[in-house]
Amino acid sequence: MRAATCKGFISPAVFSGVRLDKNENPFDPPPGLIEELRLSLSSLELNRYPDQEAGTLRSAIAMHCGFPAEWISVGNGGDELLLYLVMAFVPYSGCLMTLSPSFSGYDHISRALGVRTRSVSLGFDGSRVFLDEEKFADAISAASPDLILIDRPNNPTGLTISVDLLSRVAGLTKGILAVDEAYVEFGGGSFLSEPEKLPPKVFVLRTFSKAWGLAGLRVGWGVSKPDLRNRIEKIRPPFNVSVFSQEAARVALGYSEWMRARAKRIAFTRDRFIEEANRIPGWRALSGSGNFVTLYSRGPVEPVRTAFDKKGIRVRFPEMGSLSEYPGTWVRIAVGLEEEMNAVLDTIKDLSGRL
Structure with missing residues:
Protein backbone atom coordinates (compact mmCIF):
# COMPACT_ATOMS: atom_id res chain seq x y z
CA MET A 1 0.00 0.00 0.00
CA PHE A 27 -12.39 5.26 38.03
CA ASP A 28 -8.86 4.37 39.10
CA PRO A 29 -7.88 0.67 38.93
CA PRO A 30 -8.63 -1.24 42.16
CA PRO A 31 -5.96 -1.01 44.90
CA GLY A 32 -5.48 -4.79 44.83
CA LEU A 33 -4.51 -4.67 41.17
CA ILE A 34 -2.03 -1.85 41.77
CA GLU A 35 -0.47 -3.75 44.68
CA GLU A 36 -0.14 -6.96 42.63
CA LEU A 37 1.60 -5.03 39.87
CA ARG A 38 3.92 -3.39 42.38
CA LEU A 39 4.94 -6.78 43.73
CA SER A 40 5.34 -8.36 40.31
CA LEU A 41 7.47 -5.53 38.95
CA SER A 42 10.58 -6.77 40.75
CA SER A 43 10.30 -10.18 39.06
CA LEU A 44 9.86 -8.88 35.52
CA GLU A 45 12.94 -9.20 33.32
CA LEU A 46 12.90 -5.71 31.90
CA ASN A 47 16.28 -6.28 30.25
CA ARG A 48 14.69 -9.00 28.10
CA TYR A 49 12.33 -8.64 25.18
CA PRO A 50 8.70 -9.56 25.89
CA ASP A 51 7.19 -12.90 24.93
CA GLN A 52 6.62 -12.31 21.23
CA GLU A 53 3.60 -14.64 21.22
CA ALA A 54 2.11 -13.14 24.42
CA GLY A 55 1.33 -16.75 25.30
CA THR A 56 0.54 -16.30 28.99
CA LEU A 57 -1.71 -13.30 28.33
CA ARG A 58 -3.49 -15.01 25.43
CA SER A 59 -4.17 -18.04 27.62
CA ALA A 60 -5.62 -15.79 30.32
CA ILE A 61 -7.81 -14.00 27.77
CA ALA A 62 -8.96 -17.38 26.44
CA MET A 63 -10.07 -18.37 29.95
CA HIS A 64 -11.89 -15.04 30.26
CA CYS A 65 -13.78 -15.10 26.95
CA GLY A 66 -14.24 -18.84 26.34
CA PHE A 67 -12.41 -19.01 23.01
CA PRO A 68 -9.21 -21.00 22.33
CA ALA A 69 -5.91 -19.16 22.78
CA GLU A 70 -5.13 -20.03 19.14
CA TRP A 71 -7.98 -17.68 18.16
CA ILE A 72 -6.68 -14.71 20.19
CA SER A 73 -4.66 -11.80 18.76
CA VAL A 74 -3.01 -9.21 21.03
CA GLY A 75 -1.98 -5.70 20.05
CA ASN A 76 -0.47 -2.50 21.37
CA GLY A 77 -3.95 -1.07 21.81
CA GLY A 78 -6.93 -1.88 19.64
CA ASP A 79 -5.70 0.70 17.12
CA GLU A 80 -2.71 -1.47 16.25
CA LEU A 81 -4.94 -4.45 15.50
CA LEU A 82 -7.13 -2.23 13.31
CA LEU A 83 -4.01 -1.19 11.40
CA TYR A 84 -3.01 -4.84 10.89
CA LEU A 85 -6.50 -5.71 9.66
CA VAL A 86 -6.32 -3.06 6.93
CA MET A 87 -2.75 -4.04 6.01
CA ALA A 88 -3.57 -7.74 5.91
CA PHE A 89 -6.88 -7.71 4.06
CA VAL A 90 -7.11 -4.61 1.87
CA PRO A 91 -4.87 -4.87 -1.22
CA TYR A 92 -3.49 -1.87 -3.08
CA SER A 93 -6.55 -1.57 -5.34
CA GLY A 94 -8.98 -2.85 -2.72
CA CYS A 95 -11.79 -1.25 -0.75
CA LEU A 96 -12.42 -0.58 2.93
CA MET A 97 -16.03 0.01 3.99
CA THR A 98 -17.12 1.91 7.09
CA LEU A 99 -20.15 3.81 8.31
CA SER A 100 -20.30 7.60 8.27
CA PRO A 101 -19.71 8.81 10.87
CA SER A 102 -17.64 6.25 12.74
CA PHE A 103 -14.51 6.01 14.91
CA SER A 104 -12.00 8.59 13.65
CA GLY A 105 -9.19 6.03 13.86
CA TYR A 106 -10.56 4.23 10.81
CA ASP A 107 -10.16 7.32 8.66
CA HIS A 108 -6.71 7.98 10.10
CA ILE A 109 -5.52 4.49 9.18
CA SER A 110 -7.06 4.52 5.70
CA ARG A 111 -5.48 7.90 4.87
CA ALA A 112 -2.10 6.86 6.26
CA LEU A 113 -2.10 3.75 4.09
CA GLY A 114 -3.67 5.37 1.03
CA VAL A 115 -6.62 2.97 1.08
CA ARG A 116 -9.79 3.61 -0.91
CA THR A 117 -12.76 3.88 1.46
CA ARG A 118 -16.48 3.54 0.78
CA SER A 119 -18.66 4.96 3.55
CA VAL A 120 -22.33 4.17 4.17
CA SER A 121 -24.18 7.16 5.59
CA LEU A 122 -26.19 6.98 8.78
CA GLY A 123 -29.48 8.86 8.97
CA PHE A 124 -30.91 11.24 11.57
CA ASP A 125 -34.56 12.16 12.10
CA GLY A 126 -34.02 14.85 14.72
CA SER A 127 -34.22 12.49 17.68
CA ARG A 128 -32.40 9.29 16.75
CA VAL A 129 -29.65 8.04 14.47
CA PHE A 130 -30.40 5.02 12.28
CA LEU A 131 -28.93 2.80 9.57
CA ASP A 132 -30.93 1.97 6.45
CA GLU A 133 -30.27 -1.79 6.35
CA GLU A 134 -31.25 -2.25 2.72
CA LYS A 135 -29.07 0.65 1.69
CA PHE A 136 -26.21 -0.96 3.60
CA ALA A 137 -26.75 -4.31 1.87
CA ASP A 138 -26.90 -2.62 -1.55
CA ALA A 139 -23.64 -0.77 -0.82
CA ILE A 140 -21.90 -4.03 0.06
CA SER A 141 -23.07 -5.63 -3.20
CA ALA A 142 -22.01 -2.60 -5.25
CA ALA A 143 -18.60 -1.95 -3.66
CA SER A 144 -17.59 -5.57 -2.92
CA PRO A 145 -15.35 -4.42 -0.02
CA ASP A 146 -12.30 -6.40 1.08
CA LEU A 147 -12.82 -5.31 4.70
CA ILE A 148 -15.82 -3.86 6.53
CA LEU A 149 -15.07 -2.08 9.83
CA ILE A 150 -18.07 -1.58 12.11
CA ASP A 151 -17.81 0.00 15.54
CA ARG A 152 -20.50 -1.34 17.86
CA PRO A 153 -21.72 0.90 19.35
CA ASN A 154 -20.99 3.47 16.71
CA ASN A 155 -18.64 6.20 17.86
CA PRO A 156 -19.70 9.02 18.01
CA THR A 157 -23.47 8.44 17.63
CA GLY A 158 -23.93 5.55 20.06
CA LEU A 159 -25.97 3.55 17.52
CA THR A 160 -25.76 -0.19 18.23
CA ILE A 161 -26.22 -2.37 15.17
CA SER A 162 -27.90 -5.67 15.97
CA VAL A 163 -25.92 -8.90 16.01
CA ASP A 164 -28.50 -10.35 13.62
CA LEU A 165 -27.75 -7.65 11.03
CA LEU A 166 -24.01 -8.15 11.41
CA SER A 167 -24.50 -11.88 10.89
CA ARG A 168 -26.31 -11.06 7.65
CA VAL A 169 -23.46 -8.75 6.64
CA ALA A 170 -20.93 -11.52 7.31
CA GLY A 171 -22.89 -13.71 4.91
CA LEU A 172 -23.23 -10.99 2.25
CA THR A 173 -19.63 -9.81 1.99
CA LYS A 174 -16.87 -11.61 0.14
CA GLY A 175 -14.35 -9.92 2.41
CA ILE A 176 -13.67 -9.73 6.14
CA LEU A 177 -16.05 -8.21 8.68
CA ALA A 178 -14.32 -6.61 11.69
CA VAL A 179 -16.61 -5.73 14.59
CA ASP A 180 -15.10 -3.21 17.01
CA GLU A 181 -16.54 -4.01 20.46
CA ALA A 182 -14.38 -1.61 22.46
CA TYR A 183 -17.39 -0.61 24.58
CA VAL A 184 -19.19 -3.96 24.83
CA GLU A 185 -18.95 -4.26 28.62
CA PHE A 186 -21.28 -1.24 29.01
CA GLY A 187 -24.19 -3.02 27.29
CA GLY A 188 -25.64 -3.91 23.91
CA GLY A 189 -24.67 -7.58 23.67
CA SER A 190 -21.75 -9.16 21.85
CA PHE A 191 -20.84 -11.08 18.73
CA LEU A 192 -18.83 -13.35 21.05
CA SER A 193 -21.76 -14.52 23.18
CA GLU A 194 -21.96 -17.85 21.31
CA PRO A 195 -18.46 -19.14 20.44
CA GLU A 196 -19.71 -21.90 18.17
CA LYS A 197 -21.51 -19.33 15.96
CA LEU A 198 -18.56 -17.04 15.18
CA PRO A 199 -18.39 -16.88 11.34
CA PRO A 200 -15.04 -17.76 9.72
CA LYS A 201 -14.57 -14.32 8.14
CA VAL A 202 -15.30 -12.25 11.27
CA PHE A 203 -12.79 -10.55 13.58
CA VAL A 204 -14.09 -9.16 16.89
CA LEU A 205 -12.01 -6.49 18.61
CA ARG A 206 -11.85 -5.83 22.36
CA THR A 207 -9.71 -3.58 24.55
CA PHE A 208 -8.49 -3.07 28.11
CA SER A 209 -8.80 0.70 27.67
CA LYS A 210 -12.48 1.34 28.41
CA ALA A 211 -14.32 -0.81 30.95
CA TRP A 212 -11.08 -2.13 32.43
CA GLY A 213 -9.79 1.43 32.92
CA LEU A 214 -6.29 0.67 31.61
CA ALA A 215 -6.02 3.04 28.64
CA GLY A 216 -2.44 3.94 29.56
CA LEU A 217 -1.26 0.35 29.08
CA ARG A 218 -2.27 0.19 25.40
CA VAL A 219 -3.46 -3.43 25.23
CA GLY A 220 -6.09 -4.57 22.75
CA TRP A 221 -7.14 -8.07 21.78
CA GLY A 222 -9.29 -9.76 19.22
CA VAL A 223 -10.93 -13.08 18.38
CA SER A 224 -11.07 -14.78 15.00
CA LYS A 225 -10.75 -18.23 13.47
CA PRO A 226 -7.09 -19.42 13.12
CA ASP A 227 -6.91 -18.94 9.34
CA LEU A 228 -7.82 -15.27 9.72
CA ARG A 229 -5.57 -14.79 12.73
CA ASN A 230 -2.61 -16.26 10.85
CA ARG A 231 -2.97 -13.55 8.21
CA ILE A 232 -2.70 -10.90 10.93
CA GLU A 233 0.29 -12.65 12.50
CA LYS A 234 2.21 -12.30 9.24
CA ILE A 235 1.90 -8.52 9.61
CA ARG A 236 2.50 -8.18 13.35
CA PRO A 237 6.05 -7.37 14.55
CA PRO A 238 7.40 -9.81 17.15
CA PHE A 239 7.58 -7.64 20.29
CA ASN A 240 4.57 -5.37 19.92
CA VAL A 241 3.24 -5.54 23.51
CA SER A 242 5.64 -4.73 26.35
CA VAL A 243 6.60 -7.01 29.24
CA PHE A 244 4.81 -4.79 31.74
CA SER A 245 1.64 -4.36 29.65
CA GLN A 246 1.32 -8.12 29.14
CA GLU A 247 1.67 -8.75 32.87
CA ALA A 248 -0.66 -5.91 33.88
CA ALA A 249 -3.40 -7.06 31.49
CA ARG A 250 -3.06 -10.65 32.74
CA VAL A 251 -3.37 -9.53 36.37
CA ALA A 252 -6.32 -7.27 35.52
CA LEU A 253 -8.32 -10.24 34.26
CA GLY A 254 -8.47 -11.44 37.84
CA TYR A 255 -10.54 -8.37 38.69
CA SER A 256 -13.40 -8.99 36.27
Whole structure:
Protein backbone atom coordinates (compact mmCIF):
# COMPACT_ATOMS: atom_id res chain seq x y z
CA MET A 1 0.00 0.00 0.00
CA ARG A 2 1.07 3.55 -0.63
CA ALA A 3 1.60 5.81 2.35
CA ALA A 4 -0.20 9.13 2.25
CA THR A 5 0.39 12.45 3.94
CA CYS A 6 -2.12 12.92 6.73
CA LYS A 7 -2.67 14.80 9.93
CA GLY A 8 -1.71 12.71 12.96
CA PHE A 9 -3.35 12.54 16.36
CA ILE A 10 -2.36 15.41 18.63
CA SER A 11 -2.29 14.83 22.37
CA PRO A 12 -2.95 18.02 24.37
CA ALA A 13 -0.84 19.12 27.30
CA VAL A 14 -1.71 18.04 30.84
CA PHE A 15 -5.14 19.40 31.76
CA SER A 16 -6.37 19.86 35.33
CA GLY A 17 -10.09 20.30 34.66
CA VAL A 18 -12.83 17.77 33.97
CA ARG A 19 -11.72 15.43 31.18
CA LEU A 20 -14.67 14.02 29.26
CA ASP A 21 -13.24 14.11 25.74
CA LYS A 22 -11.54 10.71 25.28
CA ASN A 23 -14.12 8.16 26.49
CA GLU A 24 -11.86 7.19 29.38
CA ASN A 25 -12.94 5.30 32.49
CA PRO A 26 -13.28 7.82 35.35
CA PHE A 27 -12.39 5.26 38.03
CA ASP A 28 -8.86 4.37 39.10
CA PRO A 29 -7.88 0.67 38.93
CA PRO A 30 -8.63 -1.24 42.16
CA PRO A 31 -5.96 -1.01 44.90
CA GLY A 32 -5.48 -4.79 44.83
CA LEU A 33 -4.51 -4.67 41.17
CA ILE A 34 -2.03 -1.85 41.77
CA GLU A 35 -0.47 -3.75 44.68
CA GLU A 36 -0.14 -6.96 42.63
CA LEU A 37 1.60 -5.03 39.87
CA ARG A 38 3.92 -3.39 42.38
CA LEU A 39 4.94 -6.78 43.73
CA SER A 40 5.34 -8.36 40.31
CA LEU A 41 7.47 -5.53 38.95
CA SER A 42 10.58 -6.77 40.75
CA SER A 43 10.30 -10.18 39.06
CA LEU A 44 9.86 -8.88 35.52
CA GLU A 45 12.94 -9.20 33.32
CA LEU A 46 12.90 -5.71 31.90
CA ASN A 47 16.28 -6.28 30.25
CA ARG A 48 14.69 -9.00 28.10
CA TYR A 49 12.33 -8.64 25.18
CA PRO A 50 8.70 -9.56 25.89
CA ASP A 51 7.19 -12.90 24.93
CA GLN A 52 6.62 -12.31 21.23
CA GLU A 53 3.60 -14.64 21.22
CA ALA A 54 2.11 -13.14 24.42
CA GLY A 55 1.33 -16.75 25.30
CA THR A 56 0.54 -16.30 28.99
CA LEU A 57 -1.71 -13.30 28.33
CA ARG A 58 -3.49 -15.01 25.43
CA SER A 59 -4.17 -18.04 27.62
CA ALA A 60 -5.62 -15.79 30.32
CA ILE A 61 -7.81 -14.00 27.77
CA ALA A 62 -8.96 -17.38 26.44
CA MET A 63 -10.07 -18.37 29.95
CA HIS A 64 -11.89 -15.04 30.26
CA CYS A 65 -13.78 -15.10 26.95
CA GLY A 66 -14.24 -18.84 26.34
CA PHE A 67 -12.41 -19.01 23.01
CA PRO A 68 -9.21 -21.00 22.33
CA ALA A 69 -5.91 -19.16 22.78
CA GLU A 70 -5.13 -20.03 19.14
CA TRP A 71 -7.98 -17.68 18.16
CA ILE A 72 -6.68 -14.71 20.19
CA SER A 73 -4.66 -11.80 18.76
CA VAL A 74 -3.01 -9.21 21.03
CA GLY A 75 -1.98 -5.70 20.05
CA ASN A 76 -0.47 -2.50 21.37
CA GLY A 77 -3.95 -1.07 21.81
CA GLY A 78 -6.93 -1.88 19.64
CA ASP A 79 -5.70 0.70 17.12
CA GLU A 80 -2.71 -1.47 16.25
CA LEU A 81 -4.94 -4.45 15.50
CA LEU A 82 -7.13 -2.23 13.31
CA LEU A 83 -4.01 -1.19 11.40
CA TYR A 84 -3.01 -4.84 10.89
CA LEU A 85 -6.50 -5.71 9.66
CA VAL A 86 -6.32 -3.06 6.93
CA MET A 87 -2.75 -4.04 6.01
CA ALA A 88 -3.57 -7.74 5.91
CA PHE A 89 -6.88 -7.71 4.06
CA VAL A 90 -7.11 -4.61 1.87
CA PRO A 91 -4.87 -4.87 -1.22
CA TYR A 92 -3.49 -1.87 -3.08
CA SER A 93 -6.55 -1.57 -5.34
CA GLY A 94 -8.98 -2.85 -2.72
CA CYS A 95 -11.79 -1.25 -0.75
CA LEU A 96 -12.42 -0.58 2.93
CA MET A 97 -16.03 0.01 3.99
CA THR A 98 -17.12 1.91 7.09
CA LEU A 99 -20.15 3.81 8.31
CA SER A 100 -20.30 7.60 8.27
CA PRO A 101 -19.71 8.81 10.87
CA SER A 102 -17.64 6.25 12.74
CA PHE A 103 -14.51 6.01 14.91
CA SER A 104 -12.00 8.59 13.65
CA GLY A 105 -9.19 6.03 13.86
CA TYR A 106 -10.56 4.23 10.81
CA ASP A 107 -10.16 7.32 8.66
CA HIS A 108 -6.71 7.98 10.10
CA ILE A 109 -5.52 4.49 9.18
CA SER A 110 -7.06 4.52 5.70
CA ARG A 111 -5.48 7.90 4.87
CA ALA A 112 -2.10 6.86 6.26
CA LEU A 113 -2.10 3.75 4.09
CA GLY A 114 -3.67 5.37 1.03
CA VAL A 115 -6.62 2.97 1.08
CA ARG A 116 -9.79 3.61 -0.91
CA THR A 117 -12.76 3.88 1.46
CA ARG A 118 -16.48 3.54 0.78
CA SER A 119 -18.66 4.96 3.55
CA VAL A 120 -22.33 4.17 4.17
CA SER A 121 -24.18 7.16 5.59
CA LEU A 122 -26.19 6.98 8.78
CA GLY A 123 -29.48 8.86 8.97
CA PHE A 124 -30.91 11.24 11.57
CA ASP A 125 -34.56 12.16 12.10
CA GLY A 126 -34.02 14.85 14.72
CA SER A 127 -34.22 12.49 17.68
CA ARG A 128 -32.40 9.29 16.75
CA VAL A 129 -29.65 8.04 14.47
CA PHE A 130 -30.40 5.02 12.28
CA LEU A 131 -28.93 2.80 9.57
CA ASP A 132 -30.93 1.97 6.45
CA GLU A 133 -30.27 -1.79 6.35
CA GLU A 134 -31.25 -2.25 2.72
CA LYS A 135 -29.07 0.65 1.69
CA PHE A 136 -26.21 -0.96 3.60
CA ALA A 137 -26.75 -4.31 1.87
CA ASP A 138 -26.90 -2.62 -1.55
CA ALA A 139 -23.64 -0.77 -0.82
CA ILE A 140 -21.90 -4.03 0.06
CA SER A 141 -23.07 -5.63 -3.20
CA ALA A 142 -22.01 -2.60 -5.25
CA ALA A 143 -18.60 -1.95 -3.66
CA SER A 144 -17.59 -5.57 -2.92
CA PRO A 145 -15.35 -4.42 -0.02
CA ASP A 146 -12.30 -6.40 1.08
CA LEU A 147 -12.82 -5.31 4.70
CA ILE A 148 -15.82 -3.86 6.53
CA LEU A 149 -15.07 -2.08 9.83
CA ILE A 150 -18.07 -1.58 12.11
CA ASP A 151 -17.81 0.00 15.54
CA ARG A 152 -20.50 -1.34 17.86
CA PRO A 153 -21.72 0.90 19.35
CA ASN A 154 -20.99 3.47 16.71
CA ASN A 155 -18.64 6.20 17.86
CA PRO A 156 -19.70 9.02 18.01
CA THR A 157 -23.47 8.44 17.63
CA GLY A 158 -23.93 5.55 20.06
CA LEU A 159 -25.97 3.55 17.52
CA THR A 160 -25.76 -0.19 18.23
CA ILE A 161 -26.22 -2.37 15.17
CA SER A 162 -27.90 -5.67 15.97
CA VAL A 163 -25.92 -8.90 16.01
CA ASP A 164 -28.50 -10.35 13.62
CA LEU A 165 -27.75 -7.65 11.03
CA LEU A 166 -24.01 -8.15 11.41
CA SER A 167 -24.50 -11.88 10.89
CA ARG A 168 -26.31 -11.06 7.65
CA VAL A 169 -23.46 -8.75 6.64
CA ALA A 170 -20.93 -11.52 7.31
CA GLY A 171 -22.89 -13.71 4.91
CA LEU A 172 -23.23 -10.99 2.25
CA THR A 173 -19.63 -9.81 1.99
CA LYS A 174 -16.87 -11.61 0.14
CA GLY A 175 -14.35 -9.92 2.41
CA ILE A 176 -13.67 -9.73 6.14
CA LEU A 177 -16.05 -8.21 8.68
CA ALA A 178 -14.32 -6.61 11.69
CA VAL A 179 -16.61 -5.73 14.59
CA ASP A 180 -15.10 -3.21 17.01
CA GLU A 181 -16.54 -4.01 20.46
CA ALA A 182 -14.38 -1.61 22.46
CA TYR A 183 -17.39 -0.61 24.58
CA VAL A 184 -19.19 -3.96 24.83
CA GLU A 185 -18.95 -4.26 28.62
CA PHE A 186 -21.28 -1.24 29.01
CA GLY A 187 -24.19 -3.02 27.29
CA GLY A 188 -25.64 -3.91 23.91
CA GLY A 189 -24.67 -7.58 23.67
CA SER A 190 -21.75 -9.16 21.85
CA PHE A 191 -20.84 -11.08 18.73
CA LEU A 192 -18.83 -13.35 21.05
CA SER A 193 -21.76 -14.52 23.18
CA GLU A 194 -21.96 -17.85 21.31
CA PRO A 195 -18.46 -19.14 20.44
CA GLU A 196 -19.71 -21.90 18.17
CA LYS A 197 -21.51 -19.33 15.96
CA LEU A 198 -18.56 -17.04 15.18
CA PRO A 199 -18.39 -16.88 11.34
CA PRO A 200 -15.04 -17.76 9.72
CA LYS A 201 -14.57 -14.32 8.14
CA VAL A 202 -15.30 -12.25 11.27
CA PHE A 203 -12.79 -10.55 13.58
CA VAL A 204 -14.09 -9.16 16.89
CA LEU A 205 -12.01 -6.49 18.61
CA ARG A 206 -11.85 -5.83 22.36
CA THR A 207 -9.71 -3.58 24.55
CA PHE A 208 -8.49 -3.07 28.11
CA SER A 209 -8.80 0.70 27.67
CA LYS A 210 -12.48 1.34 28.41
CA ALA A 211 -14.32 -0.81 30.95
CA TRP A 212 -11.08 -2.13 32.43
CA GLY A 213 -9.79 1.43 32.92
CA LEU A 214 -6.29 0.67 31.61
CA ALA A 215 -6.02 3.04 28.64
CA GLY A 216 -2.44 3.94 29.56
CA LEU A 217 -1.26 0.35 29.08
CA ARG A 218 -2.27 0.19 25.40
CA VAL A 219 -3.46 -3.43 25.23
CA GLY A 220 -6.09 -4.57 22.75
CA TRP A 221 -7.14 -8.07 21.78
CA GLY A 222 -9.29 -9.76 19.22
CA VAL A 223 -10.93 -13.08 18.38
CA SER A 224 -11.07 -14.78 15.00
CA LYS A 225 -10.75 -18.23 13.47
CA PRO A 226 -7.09 -19.42 13.12
CA ASP A 227 -6.91 -18.94 9.34
CA LEU A 228 -7.82 -15.27 9.72
CA ARG A 229 -5.57 -14.79 12.73
CA ASN A 230 -2.61 -16.26 10.85
CA ARG A 231 -2.97 -13.55 8.21
CA ILE A 232 -2.70 -10.90 10.93
CA GLU A 233 0.29 -12.65 12.50
CA LYS A 234 2.21 -12.30 9.24
CA ILE A 235 1.90 -8.52 9.61
CA ARG A 236 2.50 -8.18 13.35
CA PRO A 237 6.05 -7.37 14.55
CA PRO A 238 7.40 -9.81 17.15
CA PHE A 239 7.58 -7.64 20.29
CA ASN A 240 4.57 -5.37 19.92
CA VAL A 241 3.24 -5.54 23.51
CA SER A 242 5.64 -4.73 26.35
CA VAL A 243 6.60 -7.01 29.24
CA PHE A 244 4.81 -4.79 31.74
CA SER A 245 1.64 -4.36 29.65
CA GLN A 246 1.32 -8.12 29.14
CA GLU A 247 1.67 -8.75 32.87
CA ALA A 248 -0.66 -5.91 33.88
CA ALA A 249 -3.40 -7.06 31.49
CA ARG A 250 -3.06 -10.65 32.74
CA VAL A 251 -3.37 -9.53 36.37
CA ALA A 252 -6.32 -7.27 35.52
CA LEU A 253 -8.32 -10.24 34.26
CA GLY A 254 -8.47 -11.44 37.84
CA TYR A 255 -10.54 -8.37 38.69
CA SER A 256 -13.40 -8.99 36.27
CA GLU A 257 -16.03 -8.61 39.01
CA TRP A 258 -14.66 -5.14 39.82
CA MET A 259 -14.71 -4.29 36.12
CA ARG A 260 -18.31 -5.41 35.67
CA ALA A 261 -19.43 -3.47 38.75
CA ARG A 262 -17.77 -0.27 37.50
CA ALA A 263 -19.16 -0.77 33.98
CA LYS A 264 -22.65 -1.20 35.45
CA ARG A 265 -22.25 1.99 37.47
CA ILE A 266 -21.08 3.91 34.39
CA ALA A 267 -24.04 2.58 32.38
CA PHE A 268 -26.42 3.70 35.14
CA THR A 269 -24.87 7.19 35.15
CA ARG A 270 -25.08 7.29 31.35
CA ASP A 271 -28.77 6.39 31.28
CA ARG A 272 -29.62 8.91 34.00
CA PHE A 273 -27.70 11.61 32.14
CA ILE A 274 -29.55 10.86 28.88
CA GLU A 275 -32.89 11.09 30.67
CA GLU A 276 -32.01 14.39 32.34
CA ALA A 277 -30.46 15.94 29.22
CA ASN A 278 -33.54 15.17 27.15
CA ARG A 279 -35.62 17.26 29.56
CA ILE A 280 -33.59 20.37 28.72
CA PRO A 281 -35.13 22.49 25.95
CA GLY A 282 -33.04 22.72 22.81
CA TRP A 283 -30.98 19.59 23.41
CA ARG A 284 -31.25 15.99 22.31
CA ALA A 285 -29.19 13.25 23.96
CA LEU A 286 -28.83 10.22 21.70
CA SER A 287 -29.38 6.82 23.28
CA GLY A 288 -26.40 4.47 23.28
CA SER A 289 -24.70 1.53 24.96
CA GLY A 290 -21.14 2.85 25.30
CA ASN A 291 -19.44 4.96 27.98
CA PHE A 292 -20.27 8.17 26.12
CA VAL A 293 -23.28 10.23 25.09
CA THR A 294 -23.61 12.49 22.08
CA LEU A 295 -25.69 15.64 22.36
CA TYR A 296 -27.29 17.55 19.50
CA SER A 297 -28.52 21.14 19.42
CA ARG A 298 -29.69 23.24 16.50
CA GLY A 299 -27.73 26.19 17.90
CA PRO A 300 -24.25 27.31 16.74
CA VAL A 301 -21.14 25.59 18.03
CA GLU A 302 -19.06 28.54 19.28
CA PRO A 303 -21.24 29.47 22.30
CA VAL A 304 -21.23 25.81 23.31
CA ARG A 305 -17.47 25.51 22.99
CA THR A 306 -16.98 28.71 24.97
CA ALA A 307 -19.34 27.64 27.74
CA PHE A 308 -17.56 24.32 28.30
CA ASP A 309 -14.15 26.01 28.19
CA LYS A 310 -15.21 28.51 30.85
CA LYS A 311 -16.43 25.72 33.10
CA GLY A 312 -13.13 23.83 32.66
CA ILE A 313 -14.89 20.84 31.08
CA ARG A 314 -13.12 19.22 28.17
CA VAL A 315 -15.52 17.57 25.70
CA ARG A 316 -15.30 16.41 22.09
CA PHE A 317 -16.81 18.13 19.06
CA PRO A 318 -16.55 15.14 16.73
CA GLU A 319 -16.41 14.93 12.97
CA MET A 320 -19.93 13.82 12.08
CA GLY A 321 -19.41 12.73 8.48
CA SER A 322 -22.72 12.42 6.67
CA LEU A 323 -24.58 13.90 9.65
CA SER A 324 -22.70 17.19 9.26
CA GLU A 325 -25.43 18.24 6.83
CA TYR A 326 -27.74 18.76 9.81
CA PRO A 327 -27.22 22.34 11.01
CA GLY A 328 -26.29 22.79 14.64
CA THR A 329 -23.86 21.43 17.20
CA TRP A 330 -22.80 17.87 18.03
CA VAL A 331 -21.00 17.27 21.34
CA ARG A 332 -19.69 13.92 22.55
CA ILE A 333 -19.47 13.53 26.33
CA ALA A 334 -17.58 10.69 27.99
CA VAL A 335 -19.46 9.36 31.02
CA GLY A 336 -17.58 10.56 34.06
CA LEU A 337 -18.32 10.71 37.76
CA GLU A 338 -21.83 11.77 38.76
CA GLU A 339 -20.69 15.22 39.87
CA GLU A 340 -18.95 15.71 36.52
CA MET A 341 -22.07 14.75 34.59
CA ASN A 342 -24.11 17.13 36.75
CA ALA A 343 -21.68 19.89 35.77
CA VAL A 344 -22.34 19.08 32.10
CA LEU A 345 -26.10 19.23 32.71
CA ASP A 346 -25.73 22.61 34.39
CA THR A 347 -23.71 23.87 31.43
CA ILE A 348 -26.25 22.89 28.79
CA LYS A 349 -29.10 24.20 30.97
CA ASP A 350 -27.37 27.59 31.02
CA LEU A 351 -27.05 27.41 27.24
CA SER A 352 -30.59 26.28 26.48
CA GLY A 353 -32.08 29.76 26.58
CA ARG A 354 -29.31 31.30 24.49
CA LEU A 355 -29.10 28.91 21.50
